[in-house]
Amino acid sequence: xxxxxxxxxxxxxxxxxxxxxxxxxxxxxxxxxxxxxxxxxxxxxxxxxxxxxxxxxxxxxxxxxxxxxxxxxxxxxxxxxxxxxxxxxxxxxxxxxxxxxxxxxxxxxxxxxxxxxxxxxxxxxxx
Amino acid sequence: xxxxxxxxxxxxxxxxxxxxxxxxxxxxxxxxxxxxxxxxxxxxxxxxxxxxxxxxxxxxxxxxxxxxxxxxxxxxxxxxxxxxxxxxxxxxxxxxxxxxxxxxxxxxxxxxxxxxxxxxxxxxxxxxxxxxxxxxxxxxxxxxxxxxxxxxxxxxxxxxxxxxxxxxxxxxxxxxxxxxxxxxxxxxxxxxxxxxxxxxxxxxxxxxxxxxxxxxxxxxxxxxxxxxxxxxxxxxxxxxxxxxxxxxxxxxxxxxxxxxxxxxxxxxxxxxxxxxxxxxxxxxxxxxxxxxxxxxxxxxxxxxxxxxxxxxxxxxxxxxxxxxxxxxxxxxxxxxxxxxxxxxxxxxxxxxxxxxxxxxxxxxxxxxxxxxxxx
Numbered sequence: 001x002x003x004x005x006x007x008x009x010x011x012x013x014x015x016x017x018x019x020x021x022x023x024x025x026x027x028x029x030x031x032x033x034x035x036x037x038x039x040x041x042x043x044x045x046x047x048x049x050x051x052x053x054x055x056x057x058x059x060x061x062x063x064x065x066x067x068x069x070x071x072x073x074x075x076x077x078x079x080x081x082x083x084x085x086x087x088x089x090x091x092x093x094x095x096x097x098x099x100x101x102x103x104x105x106x107x108x109x110x111x112x113x114x115x116x117x118x119x120x121x122x123x124x125x126x127x
Numbered sequence: 128x129x130x131x132x133x134x135x136x137x138x139x140x141x142x143x144x145x146x147x148x149x150x151x152x153x154x155x156x157x158x159x160x161x162x163x164x165x166x167x168x169x170x171x172x173x174x175x176x177x178x179x180x181x182x183x184x185x186x187x188x189x190x191x192x193x194x195x196x197x198x199x200x201x202x203x204x205x206x207x208x209x210x211x212x213x214x215x216x217x218x219x220x221x222x223x224x225x226x227x228x229x230x231x232x233x234x235x236x237x238x239x240x241x242x243x244x245x246x247x248x249x250x251x252x253x254x255x256x257x258x259x260x261x262x263x264x265x266x267x268x269x270x271x272x273x274x275x276x277x278x279x280x281x282x283x284x285x286x287x288x289x290x291x292x293x294x295x296x297x298x299x300x301x302x303x304x305x306x307x308x309x310x311x312x313x314x315x316x317x318x319x320x321x322x323x324x325x326x327x328x329x330x331x332x333x334x335x336x337x338x339x340x341x342x343x344x345x346x347x348x349x350x351x352x353x354x355x356x357x358x359x360x361x362x363x364x365x366x367x368x369x370x371x372x373x374x375x376x377x378x379x380x381x382x383x384x385x386x387x388x389x390x391x392x393x394x395x396x397x398x399x400x401x402x403x404x405x406x407x408x409x410x411x412x413x414x415x416x417x418x419x420x421x422x423x424x425x426x427x428x429x430x431x432x433x434x435x436x437x438x439x440x441x442x443x444x445x446x447x448x449x450x451x452x453x454x455x456x457x458x459x460x461x462x463x464x465x466x467x468x469x470x471x472x473x474x475x476x477x478x479x480x481x482x483x484x485x486x487x488x489x490x491x492x493x494x495x496x497x498x499x500x501x502x
Contacts, residue, residue: 039187039343040355091374094343101344103142104129104149122355123187123343124370 031114035071039121041093046077057114064095064118065108082124091102092124140348144338144381152348159345161332164199170320172331177287180212182277183240185228185354188292192334192343194351196290197236210284211236214276215244216269217252225354243280245272248424248454260434266366268425275413281328288343293332296373299384302391304369310401312416318391324414338384419448464499 035051042049055062055070065087072080082090089095090107095102096119097110112118129139131151139149143158150158165443166172173179181196183189193211203457213229214220226242228343233240246252281289298318316322321329327477334342346353359433376383396402410423418426427448428436434445 038347038355091378092370094340096347099140099348100128100138101141104139119347121343121347123339124374 004096010074023065024086031055031062034077034115036117036119038119039069039094039123041083041122042082044078045071045075049064051075056114062112063108064097064102064112066109067112067118068108089120090124092122094121094123095119096121141341141344144340144377145336145385147381151272155179155341155348155482156345157232159337159341160195160199160493163337164203166320167199167205167333168475170288172321173205173335174289175206176208178208178210178275178285179290180210180241180281180284180286181238181289182289182291183211183213183229183232184292185213185225185232186292187342187346187353187355188294188297188334188339190228190232190351190353191346192290192292193238194349197238198331201334209236209238209287211240212239212240212277212280212284212289213242214273214280215242215246215379216273217254219243219254222253227350228354231352241280241284243276243283245276247278248272249271249422250275251426251429256429256434262447264435267282271421271425273419275411277330278324278326278328278413282326286328289328289330291332291360292334293341294334294337294339294361295388296370296377298332298335298391300373302365302387303373304366307369311396311400314391314394315402318388326413336385336388369372418445424448 012109032052032054035053037045037049037051043049053070068087068089072084076083082092084095095107097105098117099119102110131137131139131154132148133154134155135151137151137153138348141155142149142153142157144493148158181189183191183193186222191298193209196209199205200209200454209234211229213226215226229240229242232238253265253269256268260268269410277289277291300319302314305311305317320335321331324327345351373384373387382433405414405416406418407413407417409418411419411420414423415421419427424436428434433447
């Protein structure tokens with residue numbers, strides 16, 4: 001019951017709630033994802049390279065597209081336009097799913113599985 | 128998970144932007160390296176037994192270039208003597224950190240490293256220049272000064288050749304930028320894989336046909352450490368607009384990058400087009416389209432307290448320079464004695480106003496190949 005009502009709340013609230021209450025995290029959030037930011041992209045998320053996150057996955061399929069908006073709403077610290085553009089990452093940011101190019105996996109439509117590791121590498125800087 | 132297009136049986140890890148192939152890690156390394164080898168041999172970039180300075184910034188391109196050059200040199204027996212050459216622009220929080228990465232490259236790849244600073248060469252750090260002129264045109268200064276700094280560095284090291292990490296995206300970006308600016312002369316030469324600035328030391332671009340995406344992926348899979356903080360001054364640079372345009376188009380069709388380079392290469396400027404004649408700068412001797420080269424003009428402006436001098440039209444610059452010439456008593460003293468050396472001093476071996484001491488000439492004499500060691 002609790003879960004169903006929560007599903008209608010926006011993603012940000014769920015995750016905030018999940019972060020605030022360890023109980024919720026353990027019982028409902030069974031989709032564990034490791035996020036990594038590199039190549040300069042870490043600047044956008046408060047210079048923290050690795051983020052361990054968890055989502056409630058019951059009755060809900062999470063795609064990378066959903067994940068991008070979750071990142072924007074929850075861990076992006078500055079200038080979201082440098083990360084997100086037209087529902088995908090800004091061109092010039094590379095995405096790897098378990099160390100493989102996301103372009104091989106239907107990019108934003110890839111469905112997240114538990115223990116996936118998603119890496120974002122920016123190429124947008126000088127040399 | 129798709130399998131490798133080479134049919135090696137392994138899972139693919141990357142979709143190549145250039146060909147659309149899905150490749151596994153091993154086949155990607157092989158393709159990446161042998162394409163650079165092919166570029167080098169087809170354009171005959173290096174002669175056996177020559178010394179090559181690799182322009183090293185600590186960024187992804189120069190780190191990958193240094194790694195691949197070392198590897199290919201050993202694998203295909205180029206018989207090259209490789210050096211790293213770095214320019215310290217004096218940008219706090221950017222170059223001071225990235226130079227640590229270059230030092231790491233020096234140790235990892237066992238190559239001698241020489242660092243030259245803007246302060247040594249021009250008497251100004253980029254921080255000081257930005258304090259003087261603000262953030263609108265600072266990249267003009269940095270770019271012009273760096274280009275000459277690398278040439279001077281290559282000259283000082285007495286190398287036969289200077290290799291830079293310009294990649295396919297950079298070249299395509301430059302083509303676009305020269306079109307947007309209507310700079311036909313630069314458009315005409317910016318795609319050359321070998322350029323000569325008149326000092327007899329060719330500058331070569333072994334990564335000319337290598338996509339930025341593949342360079343970053345290569346560095347990632349090879350676990351190469353590079354420095355990736357955006358230059359603290361860069362956001363206002365004009366190049367950024369050309370870059371975004373290119374990246375947006377690449378998303379629609381990655382082959383546009385190769386097509387833009389190809390367009391630039393095959394483009395022929397009609398014979399009636401007015402092109403600047405190249406000559407040697409009357410002040411420093413470097414190749415220039417004007418009597419006084421851009422670096423000398425910019426430096427003159429800085430030293431005379433007229434920092435906008437080199438930004439406007441060249442005809443206006445010439446008039447301003449003539450005015451300065453007539454009123455030379457202003458030299459250096461306008462800014463106190465902190466920036467005594469300008470490019471002119473390089474040739475005359477003395478400063479116009481102080482007469483004797485020249486910081487630059489002393490430092491140049493101290494630098495020689497023999498003194499470069501791997502620490």
